[in-house]
Amino acid sequence: MNFDFSDDQKQLRDQARKFLAEKCPPKAVRVVLDGQAPYDRALWKGFAEMGFLGVAIPEEYGGAGAGHLELCVIAEEVGRALAPVPFSSTVYLAAEVLMLAGSDAQKQAWLPKIASGEAIGTFALFEGTGNPSPKAIRLDAANGVLNGVKTPVADGAIADLIIVAARTASTGRDSDISLFLVDAKAGGVDAKALTNLDPTRGQAELTFKTCKAEPLGAPGEGWSIITQVLDRAAVLTAFEQVGGSDRALEMGRDYALDRIAFGRPIGSFQAVKHMLADMYVSATLARSNAYYGAWALSTNAPELPEAAASSRISATQAYQHCAKNNIQVHGGMGFTWEFDCHMYYRRANALALGLGSLSYWEDQLIDRMRKRNAA
Amino acid sequence: MNFDDTPQEAAFRSQARAWIAANAPKEYEDELRATSLGRVGLKNADILEVAKAWQKKKADAGWACLHWPKEYGGRGASPIERVIWQQEEGPFGKLSGLFIIGHGMCGPTVMAYASEEHKRQYLPPLASGEKVWCQLFSEPAGGSDVAGLRTRAEKRGDAWVINGQKIWTSGAHYSDYGILLTRTDPTVPKHKGLTMFFLDMKSKGVEVRPIKQASGHSDFNEVYFTDVVIPDSQRLGAVNDGWNVALTTLMNERMSIGAGVATGFPELFAFCSNLMLDDRPAIEDRNVRSKLASWAVKASGLKYTSMRAISALSKGERPGPENSIGKLVAGPMIQDVAAYALDLQGAAGVLSGSEAELAGKFQAMLLRAPGTRVEGGTDEIMRNIIAERVLGLPGDIRVDKDVPFNQVPTKGRA
Numbered sequence: 080m081n082f083d084f085s086d087d088q089k090q091l092r093d094q095a096r097k098f099l100a101e102k103c104p105p106k107a108v109r110v111v112l113d114g115q116a117p118y119d120r121a122l123w124k125g126f127a128e129m130g131f132l133g134v135a136i137p138e139e140y141g142g143a144g145a146g147h148l149e150l151c152v153i154a155e156e157v158g159r160a161l162a163p164v165p166f167s168s169t170v171y172l173a174a175e176v177l178m179l180a181g182s183d184a185q186k187q188a189w190l191p192k193i194a195s196g197e198a199i200g201t202f203a204l205f206e207g208t209g210n211p212s213p214k215a216i217r218l219d220a221a222n223g224v225l226n227g228v229k230t231p232v233a234d235g236a237i238a239d240l241i242i243v244a245a246r247t248a249s250t251g252r253d254s255d256i257s258l259f260l261v262d263a264k265a266g267g268v269d270a271k272a273l274t275n276l277d278p279t280r281g282q283a284e285l286t287f288k289t290c291k292a293e294p295l296g297a298p299g300e301g302w303s304i305i306t307q308v309l310d311r312a313a314v315l316t317a318f319e320q321v322g323g324s325d326r327a328l329e330m331g332r333d334y335a336l337d338r339i340a341f342g343r344p345i346g347s348f349q350a351v352k353h354m355l356a357d358m359y360v361s362a363t364l365a366r367s368n369a370y371y372g373a374w375a376l377s378t379n380a381p382e383l384p385e386a387a388a389s390s391r392i393s394a395t396q397a398y399q400h401c402a403k404n405n406i407q408v409h410g411g412m413g414f415t416w417e418f419d420c421h422m423y424y425r426r427a428n429a430l431a432l433g434l435g436s437l438s439y440w441e442d443q444l445i446d447r448m449r450k451r452n453a454a
Numbered sequence: 455m456n457f458d459d460t461p462q463e464a465a466f467r468s469q470a471r472a473w474i475a476a477n478a479p480k481e482y483e484d485e486l487r488a489t490s491l492g493r494v495g496l497k498n499a500d501i502l503e504v505a506k507a508w509q510k511k512k513a514d515a516g517w518a519c520l521h522w523p524k525e526y527g528g529r530g531a532s533p534i535e536r537v538i539w540q541q542e543e544g545p546f547g548k549l550s551g552l553f554i555i556g557h558g559m560c561g562p563t564v565m566a567y568a569s570e571e572h573k574r575q576y577l578p579p580l581a582s583g584e585k586v587w588c589q590l591f592s593e594p595a596g597g598s599d600v601a602g603l604r605t606r607a608e609k610r611g612d613a614w615v616i617n618g619q620k621i622w623t624s625g626a627h628y629s630d631y632g633i634l635l636t637r638t639d640p641t642v643p644k645h646k647g648l649t650m651f652f653l654d655m656k657s658k659g660v661e662v663r664p665i666k667q668a669s670g671h672s673d674f675n676e677v678y679f680t681d682v683v684i685p686d687s688q689r690l691g692a693v694n695d696g697w698n699v700a701l702t703t704l705m706n707e708r709m710s711i712g713a714g715v716a717t718g719f720p721e722l723f724a725f726c727s728n729l730m731l732d733d734r735p736a737i738e739d740r741n742v743r744s745k746l747a748s749w750a751v752k753a754s755g756l757k758y759t760s761m762r763a764i765s766a767l768s769k770g771e772r773p774g775p776e777n778s779i780g781k782l783v784a785g786p787m788i789q790d791v792a793a794y795a796l797d798l799q800g801a802a803g804v805l806s807g808s809e810a811e812l813a814g815k816f817q818a819m820l821l822r823a824p825g826t827r828v829e830g831g832t833d834e835i836m837r838n839i840i841a842e843r844v845l846g847l848p849g850d851i852r853v854d855k856d857v858p859f860n861q862v863p864t865k866g867r868a
Contacts, residue, residue, distance in 0.1 A: 080457055080534075080768045082761040148455055332845050347848035349834070352841035359840055360783060363776045364755030371758045374455045393751040441747035445737060448750065452727070 082370060084152060092152035098129055099160035105419045111163035111279045112422065117237050117272070118281065123164045123196055132170060133194025136178070141191030147311075151318045151373045158319030158430075159326045161422055163279040165199045165234035167319065167433070171312040172233075173200025176242045176258065179311075180296030180304045185260060189240055201238040203229035203285055204305065210439035211309060213256050213302050218287065220245035220259055223294065225267070225287040233433060235283030236270040239263050243292060244301055256301035259292035267291055277429035279422065309434055310387035314372035320394035320430055321369050324362040327401040327423045331355055331408040338410075351408060358401045365390075365397035385451060388444035395431045395440070402427035457761070459538075463768065466535050470542045473515060478546045479508055486545040491716050491788055492669060492822030493815055494551065502628060505549040509583025519557055519581040526565065526573055527581030533767040555624055556580050556587035560633045563703045564652060567690035576631065576652075588629035588655070590677060591700065592622040595864065597828075598835050600635070600704075601644045601697060602854075602862070605679060607636035607651065614638075614651065614689070616659075616682040622829070626662045626675040629655050634684075635700050638693055640860040647859055648696030653684045669821040704831075715784040715826075718791035718819060719753040722746070725795055725812065736798055745794060752787055756780055775844040781826075782836040789823035792816045 084092070102125050110116055126132050135150040136142025143149075150170070157166050174193050177186055192198035206229055209215050218227030225245055235241070241261040248255040261268060267290025275282040296304050332355055335346030345351050372390030375383040402424040406413035413420040431437060459467055482504060485496055495501050512518040513527060520536045522528025531539070540547055550557070561580055565573060579585040596603035605618025616636060626632065632655050639647030655662070659682035664672035691699040726737040726746060736742045760780070763773035795816035796803035802810070806817035827833050841847040854862045 080459065080463070080761065080765050082455060082457060082758070082765040084455060328845075332847065335847060343851075344848055346841075347851065349838070349850065352845075352847050353834070353837040355845055355847065356782075356837035356840040359844060360779045363759060363779050364752060364783065367758035367762060367776070368751055368755045370455070370762065371754065374457070377455060388747075389751050389754050392747055393755055396748070396751070438744065441744045442740075444747045444750060445743040448723070449727070449737065452723075 082374065084148060088148055088152050091149055092156060095129070095131065095153050095156035096159070098125070099156050099162060103160045103162050105161075105422070108161045108163050108279055108422060114278060118165055118234070119163045122162060123199075126162075126164060126166065127194070127196025132166075132196055133190075135170075136174060136190050136194050140186050141194040143194075147315075147377045148373055150315060151369075151376075154315045154318035155322035158322030158426075161279060161323070161426055165201070165237060165280070167280075167312070167316060168201040168234040168238070169193055169199050171315040172202035172308060173238075173240055173242055175308050175311050176202060176295065176304065179307055180258065180300070181260075182295075185293070185295065189260075192239075198239040199234060199237050200240040200242070201232055201234045202308070203232045203235065203241050203243045205229065205231060210435045211305065213253050216244050216246050216256050216301075218243065218245045220247050220257060220292065223259075223292055225259060225261065225290040225292050228284060228286050230284040231273060231275065231282040232285050234281050235285045236272040236281055238270075241268065241285065242295060243287070244305055245292075247298060247301075253302040254299035256305070257298045258295040258301040258304055260295045261287070261290060261292045265291065275429065277425040279426065280429065306384075310384055311376060312434055313387040313391040313440070314369065314376045314383075316430060316434060317365070317369040317372055317390035317394035320398040320427070321362065321366050323423055323426055323430075324358075324365055324394070324397045324401040327398070327405040327420075327427070328355065328358045328362055330420065330423070331358065331401075331405040334409050345408075354404050354408065358404055361397040361400045365393040368393035382451075385444065385447040388440050388447055391434070391440045392437060392444060395437055398423075398427040399431055460768065463534060463538060466531075467538050467542060470517070470539050473517060474542055474544075474546065477511055477515070478543075479504060483545055486548050489548055490721055490815055490819055491718065491792075491826065492671075492818035492820075494548070501549070502552060505552045506583045508546060508549050509553060513578075513582030518583070519561065522561065522565070522577070522581060526561075527578035534764065537764050537767060552625065552628075553583055553586065555589050556585075556629075559589050559703045560587035560631070560652070563633055563650070563690060563699060566702050567650070567699055568652070569687070572687075580631075585630040586625060586628055588623050588626045588632040589703065590620040590623055590626075590632045590634040591703075593619060594621055597622075598832055600700065601648065603635060603637060603648070605634075605636050606640075607638050607649055607684070609638075609686075610683075612686050614649075614684045614686060616651075616653075616679040616684060618679050620677040620679075621665070621674075623662075623675045623677050624673060626655065626677050627664060631655060632677075633690065633703065635696050637859065638696075641858050642694070643856055644854060644859045644862065645697040647694055648700070649693050650690040650696040650699040651684050652688050652690060653682070657682050657684070659683075668824060669818070671822075715756075715780050716788060717749070717753045717756065717784045718788040718795075718816075719749050721815065721819075722749065722791045722795055725816070726798070729798060729811070731798065742798070749787060749791060752783055756783055775840075778836070778840055778844065781830065782833055782840070785823075785827040785833060788819060788826060792820035792823055796820060 102122055130143050131153050133142030134145045135147050138144035177189055206217055241263055243259045243261055245259055246255055247257040269286045271284045273282045273284055335351050336344055338345045369390045372386045375386035406420045409420055412418050516529050519528040520531035520539050524530045580587055591600050593603040607614045607616050634651045634653055636649055637647055638649040659680040661678040663676045665674045666672055726742055729736040731739055759776050763777045766773045799811050806814040842849055
């Protein structure tokens, strides 16, 4: 049994960690946090040069053709460093949709641009309050023309390529939904940046007005593709969350060793030790579940839907737990803008929602477990 | 990344599987599969007899205590082979519960500290289940603080005379031998005056009294020692070095109890799938699903954490510290799971006999669960271990650390 990353993959993780430690210190994240730039352009360019953007994209489309395990280890480091770049929307969502359902021409047109950092992608799924569901998709598509509003769309204001989930029929079935590809520069779509919990990753409202779009995947297959893509993105996002959890735990641990109160390091008080031990437990459970997700994703196993939901729930719980208790360990200083704790707290809570909230994934997990038990 | 056996592992697995298929006591398989925390036993047979017979059969064929050297009754197998065996043994492995203390803790301690002659004499019958061993550490005054124990051992010629009381001794009532931690010098700080022995539980002056637990069952005992004589040749380790000897045992305890510890989740999932609530299966209820999902990811997280540890063994590496979370996660979880299963039953959840849902399976689990959070290291001790050994946080302040033991305050007289 070898339920672990290979030495090469671990080396890639170390390389990514080193790169991000140098190019993406908290100071760089704060430039985006403070609204001085929509994302870190130099870092994005560096991601392309390091081959991070195309690591899972096949070589024939300009990628490295390595695989999803390699992408997982990079995602972990992206999460740990809070990298303020549109990595998840471009790589876990747009590129994954293209690889799953795009025509050869669409892949040729966009995947090399994604791998080279030329194109930022996103996936416009949500239309206001609520979790993913075919019913919630009302944006109208008729004869390849889109009309409607998507919100929130991660990195929507900076995207070049927009994958849009749209309604092509109204029978009440999943087959009412189809996917479309929109070139943001071709016109017909207006973006409005929205204030959000985690300014280091933008959110936008996209308004489509007689916007020309190409069908992506077979008509009526949209919902099926969406569920597959959400599963894949759930595993990859889980690695970001695991990276963030570990970092929040380390920050809390380091502060507990450094901070003296009542004449001793606060990390010598059981109340603090036990809080940190519980954070370690959450982070460890999340990592192990995420590894299972990575295995299922990389082998395209039939267990992927269940493994993805487990990864998602466990990682969401762990990151929220570690991020909030990291602030608690820091006490008053943890609640200042100056300390970095809130950046992890913001990211943890934003990631918890982006692909559908915890309650949505809990529901999915139980459905999928029942299906397996019935089989 | 894969879950595949290496060719050697696969060969070992098929050999083990074939032997188990041909030899296991299959008449008890279903019943063993259905056992759960607080509900272990066989309807028409004495589980101790069945367990001993299975252990002897395994030993005769070389499948007992796989990781022990052959000359001591084992197989000389690698750690990963031991794991593969446990996977293949499946429900029959539950029969090993009666030997877990002897095989997991007493055996390794004897192996590390006894004379060669004693090892050859005592270990093979321990491996084969013909002789059962218990561990005599905890005392009324020394639970989590086991080094605070007070049972005295005093040297008289070539022997030691023991007086005192042990508590929470699993299986003392059917044990043949025990390892015993005593105080040999009360004038030095507590960790420095302890000595370890092993003894025949039939020795004159040993009295075993079962404890009636909060669950109503009696799995543990109090053991009283009145002028019990132990020859010096049965000392394990140097005089006053018993704390270091005990650490060997306790590390083994946490390893063996932590492995594959029960969470109650499979039982709860099955229960919620079958129980009807408002004319539909409970598992279709929104709140039930949310609870189940949270526990599902804990159970799967533990499962894949142990897979990571097994992978390290498979590569010939030492598992990392992540395995230390098992008991801390599973203990409180099984307690919460049991309470929730009762909650779903409404007022009828109060019933615990044959009229109860599943004949009181979850009620028995609820009543036994508090013990799992205490035995083998309380939740709080486990958190300390993680905080100190994994995260590198400072140890607790120990006010009695450098004080001679006989000057340490007791009973709120601090």
